Amino acid sequence: xxxxxxxxxxxxxxxxxxxxxxxxxxxxxxxxxxxxxxxxxxxxxxxxxxxxxxxxxxxxxxxxxxxxxxxxxxxxxxxxxxxxxxxxxxxxxxxxxxxxxxxxxxxxxxxxxxxxxxxxxxxxxxxxxxxxxxxxxxxxxxx
Numbered sequence: 001x002x003x004x005x006x007x008x009x010x011x012x013x014x015x016x017x018x019x020x021x022x023x024x025x026x027x028x029x030x031x032x033x034x035x036x037x038x039x040x041x042x043x044x045x046x047x048x049x050x051x052x053x054x055x056x057x058x059x060x061x062x063x064x065x066x067x068x069x070x071x072x073x074x075x076x077x078x079x080x081x082x083x084x085x086x087x088x089x090x091x092x093x094x095x096x097x098x099x100x101x102x103x104x105x106x107x108x109x110x111x112x113x114x115x116x117x118x119x120x121x122x123x124x125x126x127x128x129x130x131x132x133x134x135x136x137x138x139x140x141x142x143x
Contacts, residue, residue, distance in 0.1 A: 018050040024098050027058040031083060034066060037075035044076045053078060058098065060086055100137065102130030113137070 025034070033039050034055060040047065047053075053066040064083030068076055105112045105122055111130045112122035120137070124130045 018052060019048065020052045020054060021047070023053055023055040025055050025057045027061075029057065031062065031064060031080075034064075034078060035080070037072075037077050040076035040078070041074040044071055044074055047071050047076045052081075062086060100134045102127050102134065 034053075047068050049068055049071060051068040053068065054063070055066060056063045062083060062085050065081045066078040067081050068078050070077040099115055100120065101114045102124075103112055103114045104110070104127075105119075109122045111124040111127055113120045113124075113130050113133055121130075121133060124133065
């Protein structure tokens with residue numbers, strides 16, 4: 001028999017249960033491609049079951065949220081929770097952060113922030129540090 005009230009231990013902040021990832025999908029990639037487990041092969045090691053993925057294409061023509069159901073070596077199974085077409089997407093400019101990319105440049109240069117092939121900053125200890133630097137840089141550019 002099930003309880004008619006929620007036990008206190010069954011509720012906690014969502015951040016304690018799953019993470020949310022932002023994904024900028026290359027324009028022209030069909031949304032159905034995101035449902036192929038191999039699509040996630042390059043990032044599968046960073047995903048956990050129940051993580052959320054918020055995805056948008058480069059041209060800002062659609063947005064969607066996906067739930068990670070399974071993760072294996074070099075693959076992840078995701079299911080769509082919702083998606084929507086965005087009006088005037090092609091007329092909108094992509095997010096400023098889309099210009100910048102954290103990239104591993106070897107043991108000497110470590111993590112770097114790239115704009116195309118130009119190195120903006122290098123020598124960072126982790127990808128997360130590079131992503132934080134990008135967010136700060138984008139904020140400074142907007143000011």
